[in-house]
Amino acid sequence: MNEPSRPRLAVWKFASCDGCQLSLLDCEDELLAVADAVEIAYFPEASSRMAEGPYDLSLVEGSVTTAHDAERIREIRRQSRFLVTIGACATAGGIQALRNFVDVDGFIQAVYAHPDYIRTLATSTPISDHVRVDFELRGCPIDKGQLIEVISAFVNDRRPNVATHSVCEECKRAGHVCVLVAHGTPCLGPVTQAGCGALCPGYHRGCYGCFGPKEAPNAPALSARLAALGMSSPELVRVYRTFNANADAFREESARHE
Amino acid sequence: MSDAGGTRTIEVDYIARVEGEGALYIRTEGDRVEDCQLRIFEPPRFFEGLLRGRAYTEAPDITARICGICPIAYIMSASHAMEDVAGVRVGGALRELRRLIYCGEWIESHVLHIYMLHLPDFLGYPDAVTLAKDRPETVRRALRLKKAGNSLMRCIGGREVHPVNLRVGGFYRAPSRAELDALVPELEWALGAALETVALVQTLDFPDFEADYEFMALRHPEEYPFNEGRLCSTGGVDVPVSRYDEVLSEAHLAHTTALQSRNAEGQPVMMGPMARYALNRDRLTPRARRAADDAGLGEACRNPFRSIVVRAVEVVFALEEALRIIRAYEPPADACVPVGPTAGTGYGATEAPRGICYHRYRTDGDGIIRDAKIVAPTSVNQARIEADLRALVEPNLALDDTALQALCEQAIRNYDPCISCSTHFLDLRLERR
Numbered sequence A: 001m002n003e004p005s006r007p008r009l010a011v012w013k014f015a016s017c018d019g020c021q022l023s024l025l026d027c028e029d030e031l032l033a034v035a036d037a038v039e040i041a042y043f044p045e046a047s048s049r050m051a052e053g054p055y056d057l058s059l060v061e062g063s064v065t066t067a068h069d070a071e072r073i074r075e076i077r078r079q080s081r082f083l084v085t086i087g088a089c090a091t092a093g094g095i096q097a098l099r100n101f102v103d104v105d106g107f108i109q110a111v112y113a114h115p116d117y118i119r120t121l122a123t124s125t126p127i128s129d130h131v132r133v134d135f136e137l138r139g140c141p142i143d144k145g146q147l148i149e150v151i152s153a154f155v156n157d158r159r160p161n162v163a164t165h166s167v168c169e170e171c172k173r174a175g176h177v178c179v180l181v182a183h184g185t186p187c188l189g190p191v192t193q194a195g196c197g198a199l200c201p202g203y204h205r206g207c208y209g210c211f212g213p214k215e216a217p218n219a220p221a222l223s224a225r226l227a228a229l230g231m232s233s234p235e236l237v238r239v240y241r242t243f244n245a246n247a248d249a250f251r252e253e254s255a256r257h258e
Numbered sequence B: 001m002s003d004a005g006g007t008r009t010i011e012v013d014y015i016a017r018v019e020g021e022g023a024l025y026i027r028t029e030g031d032r033v034e035d036c037q038l039r040i041f042e043p044p045r046f047f048e049g050l051l052r053g054r055a056y057t058e059a060p061d062i063t064a065r066i067c068g069i070c071p072i073a074y075i076m077s078a079s080h081a082m083e084d085v086a087g088v089r090v091g092g093a094l095r096e097l098r099r100l101i102y103c104g105e106w107i108e109s110h111v112l113h114i115y116m117l118h119l120p121d122f123l124g125y126p127d128a129v130t131l132a133k134d135r136p137e138t139v140r141r142a143l144r145l146k147k148a149g150n151s152l153m154r155c156i157g158g159r160e161v162h163p164v165n166l167r168v169g170g171f172y173r174a175p176s177r178a179e180l181d182a183l184v185p186e187l188e189w190a191l192g193a194a195l196e197t198v199a200l201v202q203t204l205d206f207p208d209f210e211a212d213y214e215f216m217a218l219r220h221p222e223e224y225p226f227n228e229g230r231l232c233s234t235g236g237v238d239v240p241v242s243r244y245d246e247v248l249s250e251a252h253l254a255h256t257t258a259l260q261s262r263n264a265e266g267q268p269v270m271m272g273p274m275a276r277y278a279l280n281r282d283r284l285t286p287r288a289r290r291a292a293d294d295a296g297l298g299e300a301c302r303n304p305f306r307s308i309v310v311r312a313v314e315v316v317f318a319l320e321e322a323l324r325i326i327r328a329y330e331p332p333a334d335a336c337v338p339v340g341p342t343a344g345t346g347y348g349a350t351e352a353p354r355g356i357c358y359h360r361y362r363t364d365g366d367g368i369i370r371d372a373k374i375v376a377p378t379s380v381n382q383a384r385i386e387a388d389l390r391a392l393v394e395p396n397l398a399l400d401d402t403a404l405q406a407l408c409e410q411a412i413r414n415y416d417p418c419i420s421c422s423t424h425f426l427d428l429r430l431e432r433r
Helices: A019-025 A031-037 A067-079 A088-092 A095-101 A144-155 A167-174 A179-183 A219-228 A233-240 A248-256 B047-051 B056-064 B071-086 B092-123 B128-134 B136-157 B177-181 B184-201 B241-247 B273-283 B286-294 B304-328 B377-396 B401-413
Strands: A008-013 A039-042 A055-061 A080-086 A135-137 B007-012 B022-029 B032-040 B216-219 B230-233 B248-251 B260-263 B344-352 B355-363 B369-375
Touching: A008 A019, A008 A067, A019 A031, A019 A055, A019 A080, A019 A144, A019 B092, A031 A144, A031 B128, A031 B136, A055 A067, A055 A088, A055 A144, A067 A080, A080 A088, A080 A144, A088 A095, A088 A135, A095 B047, A135 A144, A219 A233, A219 A248, A233 A248, B007 B401, B022 B377, B022 B401, B032 B377, B047 B056, B047 B369, B056 B071, B056 B355, B056 B369, B071 B092, B071 B344, B071 B355, B092 B128, B092 B136, B092 B184, B092 B304, B092 B344, B092 B401, B128 B136, B136 B184, B136 B304, B184 B286, B184 B304, B216 B273, B216 B344, B216 B355, B230 B241, B230 B273, B241 B248, B241 B344, B241 B355, B260 B377, B273 B286, B273 B304, B286 B304, B304 B401, B355 B377, B369 B377, B377 B401
Parallel strands: A008 A039, A008 A055, A055 A080, A080 A135
Antiparallel strands: B007 B022, B022 B032, B216 B230, B248 B260, B344 B355, B355 B369
């Protein structure tokens, strides 16, 4: 029996922790349905069958940190009808983009055995610095509900329904008490894009910005509030410099406090 | 492949069904293995370098990003190391909650490996999705069992990958009794499914192979180890974790971006389920130990292909332990023990699903990290994997290339290698664009 032709899905890895692609395997209730709806053509973490391109949808995890990877992403782009980045590494450079802020000449004072064995670039950059990206899914890690929405949208030729407003709006809808206003807990919710379900405030913790900056954030206003709560300049630098340190709004705001 | 007696190379450019990016290179001359390299080409991410200058409170969340499969291991080892610096001990219900979420990580990680990464090798499938076409019930059970582990991660931690509710000193918010009680029915189902899993995997066809391993794991006076214990080995090591660096040292080799660990005699050691089992069999629950006995594991299992059985036994244990903790749970008065900034050096070692995850930090009086060292279990196991491959290839040279390559890949998966984790460097050499 000839199977009807299904959209072909590929999952690619660059510098990353594997957590975002693991999120697809963590869709325990949906995984087999996804595998019915699309042909999982290339997903080495899950399958030893690695089919040649072209692919209808490529999900790309991780950031570009080597010259070889900068080449590889171009080839993947050529092979892919749609290319979607999944997670903070692919979308903003990830935690490893902290190297972008370091004085390179100071950093290179290597203290270990054979620095000549290592090949790496001075920066960790998002995929969109290298090729055209059709959609960027945020999060460190991504939300698996949003992942299913994105796959479903692209195989059905529609735009994903993913909000770009702040965590605050999600937090209000979840009915959480505002940790910033009520408890004076530093929280990046006002400048961070929604998608996690306002997880941290639900655990009495301030948002730490793992979904990256929301559309048009007012980070200076938030920083003034955080400073009034007692955060020092070095702390303000660090609070914006985590998993989305290289995202424009967070990078610029952290630099203002150096 | 070349004629018998000549040179023959086996190369696998990208090993599938492992976490991260690795390749395999084996060269034989006649009936001898001349070279055997598990090449890890995952680009280094320099965690130890980027941790310098960060606050002690940030280490758990930052190091969690080393690995999306075992974030709890990193969060726990970092937290314990920082508590060690400050001389703080986290006990009571908070300690139990830490064990409980660690149970969740073992369950989801082990079940992922058993059914989705390793079982396809034994049954001759490329992946679990293809297996589901012929054995839908097996794969559905696997997914539900994995989800039961993840339910603990979600409930206590907030999400499966990089949970948000853990911190140095404990948690941000302790779960209520009702939140944990709601998980019990599914965990009870999962315990039955885990026993069925042991029954399934013990019947697989295992290659006839054993090695004389030095097993290394934590050992605790009363418990099967998660967070605490002494660093012990079947080679006679028995020291506190603060002496880890005396026991294992790391070497930097050309073919891999992971540093390789070896013991004082320069020999590789094995960490992970087989090591924990060999050193802590007497600490298993009676039911888990009975499952191990029924599966014929004996006092210690030295066939690495049977590690899939040991993992299944550990899933039984983790579910029983989770149910015990939930049934006895009384929410703590405070979600966290205060841990202030302290100058000093601290050590943490906990049992990740793949073996010991070791952290060492030096902090200043403001709690800023001045030095960090992290060793993932896969970078310890890497040398042992290469030793297994050498020993396995020579007696199997009669196999054709395809079959020999498949056997080698399966032997690598025996270790559930987490290549993303194992890649770590203190500093880097840069290629300027």
